[in-house]
Amino acid sequence: MELFRIELFKIYFLSVTIIDILDIIFVSFIFYKLYQVMRGTRGSQMIAGLIVILLASFIVQGLNMSGMSWIIQNIQTVWVIAFVILFQPELRRLLIVVGQTRLGRAFASLTRTPVLQQVAKAVAECSQRRYGALIVLVREAGLKGIIESGVSIQAKVSDALLVSLFSPKSLLHDGAVIINHDTIEAAKCLLPLTQNPQIGTKLGTRHRAALGISEESDAVVLVVSEETGEISVAEDGTLITDLDYERLYSYLLGAFREQTKNNINE
Numbered sequence: 001m002e003l004f005r006i007e008l009f010k011i012y013f014l015s016v017t018i019i020d021i022l023d024i025i026f027v028s029f030i031f032y033k034l035y036q037v038m039r040g041t042r043g044s045q046m047i048a049g050l051i052v053i054l055l056a057s058f059i060v061q062g063l064n065m066s067g068m069s070w071i072i073q074n075i076q077t078v079w080v081i082a083f084v085i086l087f088q089p090e091l092r093r094l095l096i097v098v099g100q101t102r103l104g105r106a107f108a109s110l111t112r113t114p115v116l117q118q119v120a121k122a123v124a125e126c127s128q129r130r131y132g133a134l135i136v137l138v139r140e141a142g143l144k145g146i147i148e149s150g151v152s153i154q155a156k157v158s159d160a161l162l163v164s165l166f167s168p169k170s171l172l173h174d175g176a177v178i179i180n181h182d183t184i185e186a187a188k189c190l191l192p193l194t195q196n197p198q199i200g201t202k203l204g205t206r207h208r209a210a211l212g213i214s215e216e217s218d219a220v221v222l223v224v225s226e227e228t229g230e231i232s233v234a235e236d237g238t239l240i241t242d243l244d245y246e247r248l249y250s251y252l253l254g255a256f257r258e259q260t261k262n263n264i265n266e
Contacts, residue, residue, distance in 0.1 A: 126224045132224060135223075146213065150186035151187050221235070
């Protein structure tokens with residue numbers, strides 16, 4: 001261990017050792033991974049401000065600036081609480097990424113093909129009828145809070161039921177339908193809207209809601225535009241538009257069945 005503490009060089013009054021270099025590499029790697037998870041969200045700007053505060057704390061301590069050190073120390077007493085409050089959606093995404101272990105994947109279903117086919121048929125039918133639709137397909141991250149915001153359904157997935165739920169004559173056509181495996185958990189659910197400043201104003205509430213929940217979870221979200229009948233898919237904060245039945249069904253197979261098989265075989 002003493003070898004790692006041998007001084008390599010000095011930067012003014014700071015001695016740099018092998019441990020210091022390794023420390024910088026590890027910290028940089030952690031911040032890089034955080035940036036990857038939070039990229040494109042409002043948290044990316046906040047984390048940049050946090051990095052500035054951390055760098056400032058190192059500088060003022062190294063320069064023995066007692067006044068600035070006192071201010072930063074007082075900020076540090078509350079920064080953990082503020083971090084949790086401000087970064088709640090982003091921390092949820094980070095925990096989802098960390099929690100996607102091989103053990104967790106082993107419990108995922110490998111036979112969702114019939115359900116995905118029913119969902120794709122329902123979306124295609126809604127598109128033809130110009131029914132606005134918003135369907136959230138749960139993967140590994142639970143959406144209990146979202147489900148509780150709507151009306152419990154607890155019914156087996158079928159294309160006829162989904163189309164009827166989104167019929168303008170239905171009392172449940174507003175909001176999102178949540179599907180977990182082969183069960184329609186709830187309808188008329190409220191989803192968080194995306195806060196990404198790069199999203200243009202041309203997107204409606206359904207598309208913003210689809211992007212919002214896809215930023216905060218690993219769900220795949222299907223959207224049908226009421227005005228144009230266009231089919232879109234939101235996943236991981238990205239929106240794919242102008243899909244038909246074949247392309248949608250193929251996408252869903254890739255997102256669920258094939259991905260799950262590959263993950264378990266890793």
